[in-house]
Amino acid sequence: MRLKSFAIITGFLSTAAVLSYFAAGMAATVVEQNSEKAIRDSLDEAGLDWAEVEADGLQVLLYGEAPSEAQRFSAVNVASKLVDGARVADKMSVKRTTRVTAPRFSIELLRNDSGTSLIGLIPAKTNRDQILETVARVTKGDVTDLLQTANYPVPKGWDRALEFAENALTNLPRSKISISANEVVIKAITDSATAKRRAEADLRRAAPSGLNVILDITAPRPVITPFTLRIVKDEDGTRFDACTADTDSAQRAILKSAIAAGVPDNATCTVGLGSPSTQWGEAAVLAIDGLAKLGGGSVTFSDADISLLAAEGTDQAVFDRVVGKLENDLPQVFALHAVLPETAEGEDGPLDFTATLDDDGKVVLAGRVNDELTRRTTESYARARFGADSVDMTARIDETLPIGWGLRVLAALEALDQLHDGTVRVTATEIELDGNTGIESARADISRILSAKLGDAADFSIDVKYDEMLDPLANIPTPEECLAKIKLINAETKITFEPGNATIAADSMSSIEKIAEVLRECPPFQMEIAGYTDSQGREEMNQSLSESRASSVLNELMNRRVLVSGFLAKGYGEQDPIDDNGTEEGREANRRIEFRMLTGETPAVAEEALETEGDNSAEEDATVVTEDVPTDEPD
Template identity: 55%
Template sequence: MRLSSLFTIVGTFFAAALLSLVAANLSVKLIEESSEIGVRDALDEREMTWAEVEADGLQVTLAGIAPTEAVRFAALSAAGTVVDAARVIDDMEVEAAAAIAPPRFSAEILRNDAGLSIIGLIPASTDRDAVLERFVAISRRKPITDLIETADYPAPAGWEDALGFALTAMEMLPRAKVSVEAGRVTITAITDSVAEKNRLERDLQRASPPGLQVAMDVAAPRPVITPFTLRLVMDEQSTRFDACSADTDATRETILAAARAAGMTGTGQCTVGMGVPSPNWGRAVTQAIAALTELGAGSITFSDADVTLVAAEGTAQADFDRVVGELENRLPDVFALYAKLPETVDPNQGPPEFVATLSPEGLVQLRGRLSDENLRNVADSYAKAAFGSDNVYTATRLVGDLPATWPVRVLTGLEALAQLSNGAVTVTPDTLVVAGNTGNPEASTNIASLLASKLGEAATFDIRVIYEEKLDPVASIPTPDECEAEIGAIVAASKINFEPGSATIDASTLGTMDDIAEVLKLCGDIPLEIQGHTDSQGREEMNLNLSQARAQSVLNELRARRVLTASYKAIGYGETDPIAENDSEEGREANRRIEFKLIRPKPSLREGETTLESVAGSSDTEIPSDDAIGPADE
C-alpha cells in the first residue's frame, strides 16, 4: 500500500515537471515570436526594410547593411521601443562610403600693366615654388598677387601640359587672362594691332603641345587714324579706294555700298578706327561720292574735316560749278570743301618733274629737277637713311623757277616711297604720283594720310599701290596645314627612296630633301611627325625597326640642312598602315614610304566636346635602336 502511494506521488511529480517544461517552452516561443514580430513591425513602419530580425529567447538580433551610421543607430532605437534595449544584439553593418572625389584643379592667371595675379587650386605634386619663380620672371618686377591653394591629390591627366602652356602664353601676352584646367587652356587677350593679333595667334598655336585643347579670344582694338582719311579715285581704268576710313561697321558698309554704286568692283577695304572728326562722317562721304559720280571722273579726298574734290581734266565748267555748289550746301557742318577743275595742258609741253625709283632689290635712283644744292643734299641724305647708303644713286640737276612747295613735295614723296617694296614716286608742279607694290595691306591708307597731311588740302596726288601677299612678311608665312600639303606634294612628285634593306637615303633623292627643307624653314616650329612605313615582307619586328630608322634618317637629314626640328618626331610604323595591297610589287613599293603629318590636338576629355584627332596616330611607339635594323624590307 505504501509502495503504491509512493509510485503515485513520483508519477504526479514527473507529470507536473513535464507540464511545466512544456509550458516554459511555449512561453519562450511566444515571447520570441512576439518580440520578433514587434521589432519587425517597428522597423517596417520606419521604412527600414533592409534590416533582418531574429529572436533567440529573450535576445533580439538585428542584421543587415545600413545605408549610413545614423540609420543603423535609428534601427537600434526603433528596436528598443519594443523590447528592452539590453536584449538587442547589434549585428548590423554600414554600407561603405564612396571614395571622396578629387577636387577640380584649375587656375586663373591675369596679367596687365598693374602686375600679375593668380588664383586657383593646384595639385600638391605641382612644383609651386617653380611656378611662382616663372611668374616673377614674367612680371618683370611688377607686383604679383599669389592666391594659389594646393590639395594633396594626384594631378589629373593633361594638367602639367596645360599649366606649362599657360605660363608660356603669359610670357607672350602683356595683357591677358588665362584659365587653366586639365587638358584645356582658355586665353582672352588684347593686342595693339591686327598684325600683332595674327602673329600671337600663330605663335600660340605652334607652342601648344599635342593633345591640349586651346581656346583663344585675342582682340585687336580699333586703330587711331590720324588724320581720318578717305580717298576715292574714279578714272577710265577703275573706281577704287586709295584709302578708306570709317568710325563704325555700319558706316563702313554704307561707304562701300556708295562706292560700288559709283562703279567700284570687288568687296573693297575700309578700316574701322577711332579719330573721326564728326558723327556725320558717313553722310558726308556718301554725299561726296555721289557728287563725284555725277561728274563722271576725278577724285574725292577727306583729311579729317577737309574735303578736296578734283574733277577730271576736260569737265564742263557749268557741270563742275553746279555739282560743287550742291555738295557745298549738302555737306554737314564742320566739313569744308575745296574744289578744283584742272586746266587743260598742252601735251607737247612737259612739266618739270622729280622721279625716285625703288627696285625689288632695294636700289634707289633719284633723277629729275631740284631747286637748289641744299635740297639735293637733304634728299640724298634722307634716301640713304631710309634705304641704305650703298643703295642710293643720285643723278638730279638744279634748276630755278620751281614752285615754293617743291622741297616739301620731294621729301614727302621719298617718305611715301619708303613704304613700298618697289615702285616709283613722280613729283610735278600739279600732282604727286606714288605707284608700286607693297606687302603691307595698310600701305595705301598710310600713304594717303601722309600726303593729305603734308601737302595740304588743295594738293592733287595719285596713289597706285598694289598689295601683294607674297611681299607680306606675315601673310607669306604658310599655315601648318599649307606646309603639310606642300610637303605632301613634293613627296608625291619625288618619293624619298632608300638603299635596299638600309636606312641610308638614296643619293638620287637628296634633291627632294633639299626641297622639303626649304619649305620647312618657312614653316617654323610646327608640330610635325615624320612617319616611316614598310611593306609586309620580312618579320614584323624587323620592319618596325627599319621604318623607325628610316624616319630618324630623314630627321637627321633635315637637321643637317639647318631646319629647326625641336617640335618634330620620327616614328616608325612598320607594316601596320599600308596604303596598297602587299601582293604585288607595285603595292609593296607604294607601302615603302615616308610621310610628313601634322601632330594635331587630340579630342578633349570633356564630355560632349570634340577636337581634331591626330592624323599622325599614336606617338607612344617604342623607338628601337639603329643597330636593331635588319634586311627585312627593300
C-alpha cells in the same frame, strides 16, 4: 485517497504550465509582429524603403543594401527610436561607389605691373618650385603663390601646356593665361597694334601640336593724325586706299556703304582716335554714297577737309546734283572741295619729277625741279630718308614749273619711303605711286601723308602691293634655320673650356655671343645642349664634367637674354664617341658640345613628369655640333 488528490493537483499544475507556455509564446509573437510592423512603417515614412525588417524574439534584424553610409545609419537610428537600441542588429550593407575621378587641374597666371599671381590646382608630382622659379625669371618680378596640390596622376599634355604658357608669359606684361592639360587660353593687352600682331605670330608659331591655343589679345586704339579716309572708283574697281573710323558702329556703317559702292567684302577699316567730329561716320557714308552716284573718281578725307574729285567725263548735271546734296547734308564741321576735271585736249606731255627706289635701297631722282635751292633741298631730304650714299640726283632745273612743285616733290619722297621698292611720279595735276611693301598699313599711311601735305585739292593714285616675304614680322626664321646658323658659327670658331673644369674659355665668348644673337631672333623652340668627353679619366668624373659644361653653355645663353626655358642641358660623359679615343686628335673630337632640336613634350620639366608623359624628348636626325674642349686638356 491522498494519492488520488496528489495526482489531481499534479495534473492541474501541469496543465497550467502548458497553458502558460503557450500564452507566453503567443504574447512574444504579438510583440515581434508589432515591433516589426512599427519599424517597417517608420522606415517607409523616412524614405528608407530599401531596408528590410525581421523580428527574432525581442531582437530586430535590419537587412538591405543602403545607397550610402549615411542612409544606413539613418535606418539604424529610426529602428532604435521604436525599440531599445541594444535589440537592433545591423545586417545591412552599403552600395559600392564608383572610383573617385581625378580633379581638373588648372592654373591661372595673372601678370600686371604689380607682379604675377599663380592660382589653381596642380598635380602633386608637378615640380612646384620649378614653376615659381621659371615664372620669377621670366617676369623679373614678385610672384604670389596661391597654388594647391592634389595627389592624382599627371594628366596627359599637362607639362606641354605648362611650358608653353610659361614661355608665352615672357612678352605679355599685362596678361591672364589659363592653363589646362589640353588647352591654353591667353588674354592680354599690348602697347600697340604692331606688338599685338607680333605676339600673335610668335604664339601661333610656338604652339605645340595637339594643344588648343585660344588667343584674345587686344591693343589700344591708335591715335591717327590726320584722320584719313580715301576711296577710289575707277576702271580697276572700287577700293580703299585708307579707311579710318572713330567708333565700331561708324566702322560698320562705312564698310556697309563702301561694299555697296563696289569695295570687296573683305575690306577693313581701322578704328582709332583723333576724329575731328563725332559725326565722322555719317560724313564718310554720305561722301561714299555720293561717289557711287558719280560712277567714278575719288573721295579723300583729311580730318574735316573733304576732297571730291570726279572722273574725267562725268556728266555736269550729275556732278552738280551730287555735290549740292553733299553741301546740304554734310555736318557743319566738314568742308567740301569738289572738282570736275576738264577734258584734256592733247599736250606734248606733262612736266614731271620721278624717284625710283630699287631692291638694294638705291634711289634715282630724275625729271625737273624749280630752282637750285629746291634741287639741293630735294637731294638733302632724299639722303636723310634713304641714306647719304644711296641717292643719285639727275633732275634738272625748270623755272616754268607751277607754284608748290617743291612741296609736292618732298611729299612724294616721303610717300616713297614707305615702300621696299617702287616709283613715284609727280605731275602738275597728280602724284602716282606704285611698288611693293612689307608693311600691311603702307597704303593707308601713304594716303595719310599725301593728304596732309597736299591739302584739299590733292589728286593721287596708289598702286602698292603687300608682299609677305618683305614683312619683317612675317619673315621670322624657323627653328631649323636657326640651328643652321648656329652650325655656321661653329664651323668658324669652336667653343672651348678652361682645362679640367666647366669654365668657358675667354676666346670662345665671341661664339657664345653670336649664338645668342641668332637665338634672340628665333621663335621659342625646344633644344638639348649635350656635353661629351673622351674616355680618359674615371667614368663618373667624365659624366659630371660633361653635365657641368653643358650647363655652363646654357647659363651663358641665359645671361645674354636668350629665352632658355625650352632648353635642356644634359651630360653624356664618354658615351657615343665620334672618333678614336686612342689618338689625341680623336680625343679632341670626342670632347664636344652638341645642340639638338627636341620635339614632342618640352624638356624643361622633371624627369618624373617626362616618364609620366611618355617619350617626349625624341631627337631629330639633324644634329648641329658647336662644341669642343682644349686639345691639351685631360678629362
